[in-house]
Amino acid sequence: MTHSLRLGTRGSALAMTQARLVAAALRETHPDVAIEIVTITTKGDVRTDVPLAAIGGSGLFATELENALRAGEIDLAVHSAKDLPSTLAADMALAAFLEREDPRDVLVSRAGTLRELPHGARVGTSSPRRACQLRALRPDLTLLDIRGNVDTRLRKLDAGEYDAIVLAAAGLNRLGLIARATEHLAPADMLPQVGQGAIAVEVRADDARTHALVAALDHARTRAAVVAERAFLARLGAGCAAPTGAHATLHADGTLTVEGLIGHADGRTLRVGATGPVEHAATLGAAVAETLLADGGDALLRESGLRVGAVG
Numbered sequence: 001m002t003h004s005l006r007l008g009t010r011g012s013a014l015a016m017t018q019a020r021l022v023a024a025a026l027r028e029t030h031p032d033v034a035i036e037i038v039t040i041t042t043k044g045d046v047r048t049d050v051p052l053a054a055i056g057g058s059g060l061f062a063t064e065l066e067n068a069l070r071a072g073e074i075d076l077a078v079h080s081a082k083d084l085p086s087t088l089a090a091d092m093a094l095a096a097f098l099e100r101e102d103p104r105d106v107l108v109s110r111a112g113t114l115r116e117l118p119h120g121a122r123v124g125t126s127s128p129r130r131a132c133q134l135r136a137l138r139p140d141l142t143l144l145d146i147r148g149n150v151d152t153r154l155r156k157l158d159a160g161e162y163d164a165i166v167l168a169a170a171g172l173n174r175l176g177l178i179a180r181a182t183e184h185l186a187p188a189d190m191l192p193q194v195g196q197g198a199i200a201v202e203v204r205a206d207d208a209r210t211h212a213l214v215a216a217l218d219h220a221r222t223r224a225a226v227v228a229e230r231a232f233l234a235r236l237g238a239g240c241a242a243p244t245g246a247h248a249t250l251h252a253d254g255t256l257t258v259e260g261l262i263g264h265a266d267g268r269t270l271r272v273g274a275t276g277p278v279e280h281a282a283t284l285g286a287a288v289a290e291t292l293l294a295d296g297g298d299a300l301l302r303e304s305g306l307r308v309g310a311v312g
């Protein structure tokens with residue numbers, strides 16, 4: 001062994017599965033490097049009883065892994081790209097994105113597809129993005145908060161607390177639980193979240209050695225798509241409490257389509273899409289955000305009390 005790397009992850013089943021994927025890919029690419037998985041317990045994992053916003057927002061998961069990187073306790077951190085804040089800390093770098101899994105959301109239901117759910121059915125989601133799009137499709141549904149890891153949410157569904165829940169296909173696929181999905185929701189109905197389905201590997205910006213080792217895992221097309229989506233989110237500056245989403249897809253001719261959404265809890269949604277060269281992914285994502293804000297998105301966010309420019 002020439003040297004070793006400590007890979008930091010949260011302890012949830014999904015996080016551990018993703019960490020093992022990255023560890024396996026690193027071992028395959030660099031057989032001479034020893035990889036040790038270090039589990040970091042975050043406040044957000046311990047306190048599933050209180051809203052995330054009360055203990056520091058969804059960026060909390062990322063921040064605690066970043067602090068372990070800064071302290072030198074780990075050399076790389078594995079995240080769901082979806083859980084990263086749109087602007088990375090200056091002392092951090094995203095050295096690799098693994099090839100994206102299925103980016104769609106799925107319905108996991110005890111009562112059929114979304115269109116088959118009985119009038120007033122109880123659907124569990126704490127995502128403003130999922131909630132506003134569910135409202136748009138089925139204004140009659142009763143939307144209820146749900147928190148916890150994927151396994152916890154499935155248990156709450158099975159216990160009868162909800163008639164259906166919405167989860168990311170990627171998480172269920174990685175956990176071997178995709179058979180639980182009763183419907184894959186088309187992005188036309190349910191635009192995915194920025195980064196959904198992609199795994200990001202973060203390193204210290206000044207750690208050139210680890211950066212070079214990890215960069216061997218980078219999937220260029222996934223990076224381009226996620227860069228566009230993150231630029232969309234960064235330009236909105238609206239934070240994770242806002243009903244927003246974005247999804248980028250690559251075409252065979254080297255162009256990229258970015259679709260962005262701003263919604264409101266009452267079920268109104270605005271969507272904008274744009275296509276351009278993949279080399280301009282970030283510019284394209286920001287341009288979609290600009291257009292969306294100008295075409296009524298800014299007003300919708302303000303109505304929700306989510307002023308543009310606020311960080312959260």
Ligand SMILES: NCc1[nH]cc(CCC(=O)O)c1CC(=O)O
Binds near residue numbers: 166170196
């Ligand atoms: N919000 C938590 C979270 N972060 C990433 C995933 C799924 C995996 C992914 O999107 O890559 C999930 C669970 C879910 O939304 O169902």
